Amino acid sequence: xxxxxxxxxxxxxxxxxxxxxxxxxxxxxxxxxxxxxxxxxxxxxxxxxxxxxxxxxxxxxxxxxxxxxxxxxxxxxxxxxxxxxxxxxxxxxxxxxxxxxxxxxxxxxxxxxxxxxxxxxxxxxxxxxxxxxxxxxxxxxxxxxxxxxxxxxxxxxxxxxxxxxxxxxxxxxxxxxxxxxxxxxxxxxxxxxxxxxxxxxxxxxxxxxxxxxxxxxxxxxxxxxxxxxxxxxxxxxxxxxxxxxxxxxxxxxxxxxxxxxxxxxxxxxxxxxxxxxxxxxxxxxxxxxxxxxxxxxxxxxxxxxxxxxxxxxxx
Amino acid sequence: xxxxxxxxxxxxxxxxxxxxxxxxxxxxxxxxxxxxxxxxxxxxxxxxxxxxxxxxxxxxxxxxxxxxxxxxxxxxxxxxxxxxxxxxxxxxxxxxxxxxxxxxxxxxxxxxxxxxxxxxxxxxxxxxxxxxxxxxxxxxxxxxxxxxxxxxxxxxxxxxxxxxxxxxxxxxxxxxxxxxxxxxxxxxxxxxxxxxxxxxxxxxxxxxxxxxxxxxxxxxxxxxxxxxxxxxxxxxxxxxxxxxxxxxxxxxxxxxxxxxxxxxxxxxxxxxxxxxxxxxxxxxxxxxxxxxxxxxxxxxxxxxxxxxxxx
Numbered sequence: 001x002x003x004x005x006x007x008x009x010x011x012x013x014x015x016x017x018x019x020x021x022x023x024x025x026x027x028x029x030x031x032x033x034x035x036x037x038x039x040x041x042x043x044x045x046x047x048x049x050x051x052x053x054x055x056x057x058x059x060x061x062x063x064x065x066x067x068x069x070x071x072x073x074x075x076x077x078x079x080x081x082x083x084x085x086x087x088x089x090x091x092x093x094x095x096x097x098x099x100x101x102x103x104x105x106x107x108x109x110x111x112x113x114x115x116x117x118x119x120x121x122x123x124x125x126x127x128x129x130x131x132x133x134x135x136x137x138x139x140x141x142x143x144x145x146x147x148x149x150x151x152x153x154x155x156x157x158x159x160x161x162x163x164x165x166x167x168x169x170x171x172x173x174x175x176x177x178x179x180x181x182x183x184x185x186x187x188x189x190x191x192x193x194x195x196x197x198x199x200x201x202x203x204x205x206x207x208x209x210x211x212x213x214x215x216x217x218x219x220x221x222x223x224x225x226x227x228x229x230x231x232x233x234x235x236x237x238x239x240x241x242x243x244x245x246x247x248x249x250x251x252x253x254x255x256x257x258x259x260x261x262x263x264x265x266x267x268x269x270x271x272x273x274x275x276x277x278x279x280x281x282x283x284x285x286x287x288x289x290x291x292x293x294x295x296x297x298x299x300x301x302x303x304x305x306x307x308x309x310x311x312x313x314x315x
Numbered sequence: 316x317x318x319x320x321x322x323x324x325x326x327x328x329x330x331x332x333x334x335x336x337x338x339x340x341x342x343x344x345x346x347x348x349x350x351x352x353x354x355x356x357x358x359x360x361x362x363x364x365x366x367x368x369x370x371x372x373x374x375x376x377x378x379x380x381x382x383x384x385x386x387x388x389x390x391x392x393x394x395x396x397x398x399x400x401x402x403x404x405x406x407x408x409x410x411x412x413x414x415x416x417x418x419x420x421x422x423x424x425x426x427x428x429x430x431x432x433x434x435x436x437x438x439x440x441x442x443x444x445x446x447x448x449x450x451x452x453x454x455x456x457x458x459x460x461x462x463x464x465x466x467x468x469x470x471x472x473x474x475x476x477x478x479x480x481x482x483x484x485x486x487x488x489x490x491x492x493x494x495x496x497x498x499x500x501x502x503x504x505x506x507x508x509x510x511x512x513x514x515x516x517x518x519x520x521x522x523x524x525x526x527x528x529x530x531x532x533x534x535x536x537x538x539x540x541x542x543x544x545x546x547x548x549x550x551x552x553x554x555x556x557x558x559x560x561x562x563x564x565x566x567x568x569x570x571x572x573x574x575x576x577x578x579x580x581x582x583x584x585x586x587x588x589x590x591x592x593x594x595x596x597x598x599x600x601x602x603x604x605x606x607x608x609x610x611x612x613x614x615x616x617x618x619x620x621x622x623x624x625x626x
Contacts, residue, residue, distance in 0.1 A: 025526040026446035030454060033439035033500060040473060040492045041461050047479075048472030107364075114361055122358070128608070129365040132372065135604035137555035137573045140597045143580055144371045147378070147594070148391075155374065155391030189368060238463065246465040249557040256581060268467055272562070275471055284471060292468040299463040 045292065051285035052076050076286035085264040086287065090294065092176065093266050097244035100180040105236060107184065108191035109229070113221045115192075116199050127196065130189035138186060142253035145182045150257055170258035179250045187243070191236040198232035199225055234306050238299050245295045248272070267291045372601070379403070379598035383591040405588075406595040414596060416568050417575035421554055421600075423486070424571055428493030429550035436496045437542050440503025441534055445511060455504070461497030467558045474562045488563035489571070493553045499545035506541035507534070547607075554604060572600045 055072035080086055111130060115123045133141065149169035151157045160167055169178045202225065210220045248268040255261040263277065264270035271291065275284035378386055380397035389395040406414050443455055473492060477483045482491070511534055519529045535542070560574045567578060576596050583589035 023446075023448040026442045026448045026451070028526070029438040029442035029446075029530065033435040033495070034454065036435065036491065036495045037457070037461065037497070040495045041464070041469060041497075042457075044469050044472035044476050047476045051472070051475060111361070111364060114357055117357070118361070126361050126365055130368050132605055132608055133368055135551065135608040136372070136601050137557065137604075139557045139573045139577055140600060141371070143576065143593060143597055144375055148371060148374060153387055153391065158390060185368065185371070242463065242465045246467040246558075248467055253577060253580070256584070268558070271471055272558075275474075276562075281475060285475065288468050288471045292464060295465045295468060296460070296463055303463075 045289075048285045048288050048292075051282055052289050054282050056282070072282065076283050077290065079283060080286045080290060083264075085262070086267065086270050089264050089267045089270050093244055093247055096176055096180060096247065097241060099177075100183055101237065101240040101244065103180070104184045104188050104240065105191060105233065107188045108236065109195055109226070109233065111188070111192045112195035112199060112229070113225060115196060116225065117217055117221070127189075127193070131193055132189065133186050134190040134193075136186065138182075138249040139253055141186050142182055142250045145178070145185070146254055146257055149178055149254075170254070170260065172260045175254065175258055175260050179247075179254060182250050183243070183247075187240070191240075194236055195229050195232045198229045202228050230310075234303070237306075238302060241299050241302055242295060245291065245298070267294075372605075375594065375598050375601070378594045381591070381594075383588055386591060386594065402591060402595045403599065406592050406599060409592055413567065413575065414572075414599075417570050417572045418600075420486075420569060421571040421573075424489050424493055424556075424560075425550045425553040428490050428553050429546050431494045432496040432499060432549045433542050433546040435494060436499030436545050437503050437535065437538055438530065439500045440505075440541075441507045441511065441530060441538065443500070443504045444507035445513075445516065458497045458500045461495075462501055466492075470559045470562050473559075477563065483563055484565045484569065486569060489560050489569075492559060493549070493556075496545060496549050496552075499549060502545055503538065503541050507538060510541070511537050551604065572596070576600065 053072055053074075053076070054069050055075060056067040057070035058067050115127055118126070136144070148154045148156050151161075154169075157167065157169070168174060206224055206228075207220060210224055215223070246268055247266045251261050251265045251269055255265070263273045267287065268291065271284045271287040274287060275281050374391055377392060377394055379402060380394055380399045381389065381402075382396065382398060385395050439454075439458075443451060443458075470492075474483060474488075477488050482488050515533060515537070516529060519533055524532075554571070555573065556571075557573045557577075560569075560571050564570055564574065567575065570578070576593055579589045579593045579596065583593060
């Protein structure tokens with residue numbers, strides 16, 4: 001197939017008619033990706049929607065006969081939205097995101113701006129140190145921090161105990177923020193690197209001009225670097241929102257350590273348990289679809305909000 | 316010749332120009348650039364931040380040298396009776412060397428999946444950047460939607476679909492989804508738009524090269540920085556992935572390291588020696604990626620710049 005495509009394009013006189021059969025070549029390049037994309041994104045989503053509309057119907061006396069599948073309409077969705085634990089899990093990740101994302105992005109931005117003013121060698125070593133946790137898988141990071149939270153193993157609890165503090169990292173009020181700490185630890189350095197990359201792309205003449213105008217390091221950072229780092233901040237913001245809604249591995253690993261993390265601590269955990277512990281894949285499918293909907297509404301919403309503001313600012 | 320020089324090299328001179336410029340500022344002898352209290356404070360704060368990021372890793376290094384008793388009985392941030400090799404050999408020999416299988420699987424999933432995802436994303440991104448064809452906008456919008464949709468929300472439906480297709484609990488169940496990187500396509504498109512010159516393609520076509528040969532010889536080379544970035548993203552993403560293999564796999568010989576270690580961690584309640592093995596395994600599992608992070612962060616950074624300039 002590839003040879004015929006190329007031969008045909010080659011035979012176009014002079015090659016200047018590059019649009020002779022561009023569709024065919026373009027689709028040739030796209031096909032493998034598009035096929036797999038359909039199989040791993042579009043089809044599962046469609047299948048989930050389909051499954052979410054079904055429900056097993058028991059037949060025979062006392063409902064002991066073989067179960068058949070019946071059309072349930074929106075019953076599964078209604079059921080999911082009536083479960084207070086499922087709704088609470090959404091409230092929990094929203095609260096989590098409202099606190100964790102700003103804290104992490106502030107930290108990332110501060111580190112990026114600070115590194116940008118440092119001399120080369122220092123910045124390199126520190127940047128590597130901040131970025132290192134990104135290479136630690138989320139579950140491993142959670143296992144690690146789990147050890148650091150549990151009294152008896154944790155040197156942190158040990159040390160704080162010596163100065164008279166007895167923090168209960170896994171207690172009811174704290175565990176959500178202990179999980180937030182794990183997520184910040186994992187991703188602050190990565191986000192910092194995205195922002196650093198953006199800062200490096202700023203034309204040097206701007207700094208030159210600012211210095212001639214007598215701007216201080218601080219003024220340069222706030223007035224020039226920060227506004228120009230905006231695309232990177234938007235990018236990291238969107239990815240953080242998506243990441244927050246996916247929250248799964250961290251609470252799952254922390255769960256055995258404390259009774260305050262439940263089976264439906266996050267929406268993802270809830271859907272997982274519905275499917276594999278309660279064996280109700282139809283309800284699980286409905287919960288997955290709801291989660292996907294909320295995730296796209298929030299990430300698209302954030303993007304259009306930011307873009308609208310950008311357009312207004314540009315005017 | 317000059318045509319094929321990738322504009323990708325740009326970030327590098329830009330970065331070095333920055334360095335020489337800061338150095339030049341210092342040599343100006345401007346007193347404000349000397350060691351000021353505010354600068355000492357800045358370095359102090361940055362050092363504290365470094366301690367925060369390194370502390371758990373340091374704890375892991377120390378803990379991996381301890382006996383099970385030492386893990387619970389001694390102060391976590393200092394060594395006591397190190398028995399490192401003994402611990403690590405236990406990790407590898409436990410349960411007929413299952414840790415080797417997990418390592419092999421992680422390398423397979425992340426290496427093969429990452430490489431194929433990169434190639435597919437490169438081809439798709441290039442096509443979206445260079446050709447004008449019907450359906451182009453539709454494909455790009457679908458890709459963007461794919462970027463914005465959390466992959467874990469899809470893992471569960473994907474499991475239902477894959478088990479229908481008889482693919483659940485096979486290597487394919489993890490490999491196939493790993494080959495798809497919408498973000499990679501997005502990045503490659505932006506990069507190809509900036510870096511693949513139309514003149515180069517024209518020249519190659521005049522010389523009689525077919526579209527596939529142009530892509531295979533010229534374009535792939537021009538896009539190398541973007542492709543390296545995509546590969547790294549995808550490799551780390553797959554290596555760190557937990558939800559997908561958890562949902563898809565039931566045979567623990569097919570597990571990647573992440574999944575395997577959590578089975579040890581959860582079984583440690585009943586088999587306390589597994590605490591030590593979990594710690595040792597965690598230490599071993601972050602070695603390759605930590606090393607890669609340190610070596611590759613520079614390259615990674617220059618690739619990211621290209622992606623985010625227009626993004």
